[in-house]
Amino acid sequence: MQNTRYGFQSVVNRRAFLRKNAAGVGMAALATLLQEAEATDQQKASISGLHFPARAKRVIYLSQSGAPSQMDLFDYKPELKKYHKTELPDSIRRGQRLTGMTSGQKSFPIAASMFRFAQHGKSGIWMSELLPHTAKIADEICVVKSMFTEAINHDPAITFLQTGSIQAGRPSMGSWISYGLGSENRDLPTFVALTSGAGGQPLYDRLWGSGFLPTKHQGVKFRRSSDPVLFLANPPGIDQQARREMLDDLDALNRLSLEQKRDPEIATRIAQYELAFRMQASVPELADLSKETATTFELYGEQAKQPGTYAANCLLARRLAERGVRFIQLYHRGWDHHLNLPTKIKQLAKETDQATAALILDLKQRGMLDDTLVVWAGEFGRTVYCQGTLTATNYGRDHHPRCFSIWIAGGGMRPGMTYGQTDDFSYNITENPLPIHDLNATILHCLGIDHKKLTFKFQGRYYRLTDVHGDVVKPLLS
Incomplete structure (x- = not known):
């Protein structure tokens, strides 16, 4: 028959005719399935977690792409000044692998941080002078100094952090959470990705992709514009x-x-x-941020008025969270400081510090921090030894997967504490090592999800965000 509306021909044989007319039954059943699927999503959104009561309803993940230097921000090592410019002992290196960028170096001189540290809040958390605004929220966050990862290069490391696997193609954390919890707002995506910053490592769409999960669970990337x-x-x-x-x-x-x-x-x-x-x-x-108050822009900083900046994305993240978006992923590029670290890290801290702290304060004053989990993390840490030439005012640091610092806040996490310790060189973990899978299991736990039960069958086996690993880190929970 000829379809004049769409301009194509369709040959209908007896089998096709019977199939299509086997009743409006087929179409009615289909409509029912679609309605049930949507209702299921709404039902999941209305319950308090899948497996046990949830403390968090949503996640805002502040991904610092490029790997911030832990000993210049959070992991205070005052003893390093005594060893500045001396060779890192072999007993500390322990034959651990190096990247191709420093494996050919003949010496590995220790570079003590040139920045001052102080304790902040009633909790006494140590922070660098680079983070004056984050210092003001010290009692709201939990700093983890003992994170470690399996990858030594950026792409597999950030892929591992976001998907639980160093191999590309697995679902991102936001997709798993969308799949597990469904939507709270049918007029917005369940999972939104925002990017900011210039230079550094590329950010691939697969970092917010759904992998083998249905594509409705992939993140929707918002552009850096109005x-x-x-x-x-x-x-x-x-x-x-x-x-x-x-x-x-x-x-x-x-x-x-x-x-x-x-x-x-x-x-x-x-x-x-x-x-x-x-x-x-x-x-x-x-x-449209025009209805935000002058007080709000004062809190986040003037850059919050410029679409696409980290500050604007932090403010947009709060607005997304208010409207029921389950998972909001911010990526800020530029933390890969192999050379000229003192100058570059000052700039990155200036770009991110105020808005990061503002997001926590804003959520708290709106009564949202208790059920919003905020994570601040890079993909790995930096080496204590200098990459390239070490001078009195300049140094660089290579990739270091053996230990790095992150922080988490809200949504059931214990505030105002430090978890884990590293040695005097911020090179090896000495207390409470925390792998990526344990972090992810704990995040899911705060959302009311048992990480062992959130699975999806693909190619003959059941997969999960934590693969065959992961334990909930109970001391992190409030």
Whole structure:
């Protein structure tokens, strides 16, 4: 028969005719399945966790891409000044592998941090002078000094941090949480990714990808502009009614295709077209910061008025969290300081410190910090020895997976504490080592998810974010 509306021909044989007319039953059943799927997502959003009561409803992950130097920010090592410019002892290195950037060095001179440290808050957490604003929230955060990872280079390390595997292609943490908990706001994505900063390591879309999970769970990347989502606005000459009619026609075609092929990705496509239509109203309101108060901009800093900056993304993260977005991932590039670290780390700290602290304070004053888990982390740490030439005012540091510092706050985490310790050279862990899988298991626990039960069958086996590893770190929990 000829379809004049879409301009294509369809040959209908007896089998196809019977299949299509076996009742509006097929289409009715399909509509029911789609409605049930949406209802399930809404139901998941309304319960307090999947496996036990949840402390957190959402996560804001502040990923510091490039790996900040722990001994210049959080891991205070005053004894290093005595050893400055001396050779790092072999007993400390223990034959551990090096990157190709320093494996050829003939010497490994110790570079003590040139920055002053002080204790802050009632908790007495040590912090560098580079973080004056973060110092003011010392009693709200838990600093972990004993993180370690399996990867020594950026791409596998940040992939491991975000997906639980050094191999590309696994679902990101945000996708797992979307899959496990569903949506709280049907007009916005469950998982949003925001990027800022220049230079440094590339950020691949797979870092917020859904891997083998249904693609409805992948993160939606917002652009660095006041129009954050491409192609969301209607093109010239198309009004809202015309767009609605076009989507209705497209929906009918997709449902016919779904009935024939039974491909779940077609159901995802139907749902995402509808989400995009609803986002035409929700996203412009979300991205419009003009109604924020002068006090808010004073808190986050002037850069918060510039779309695409780290400060603006922190403010946008709070707005997303207010509107029920489950997982908000911020990436800020530029922390890869192999050379000229003192100058570069000052700049990165200036770009991020105020807005980071402002986000915590803003969430707290709105009563949201208790059920919002905030994570600040890079993919690994930096070496105590200098990469390249060490001078009185300049040094660089190479990659160091053996120990690094992160902090976590809110959402069921114990505030105002330091967890784990490293040796006098911030090179090896001496107390409470914390692997990536344990961190991820603990984050899921705060959301009410048993990490061993959040699984998905793919290629004959059941996968999870923590693979076959992971233990909840109880001392971190409040």
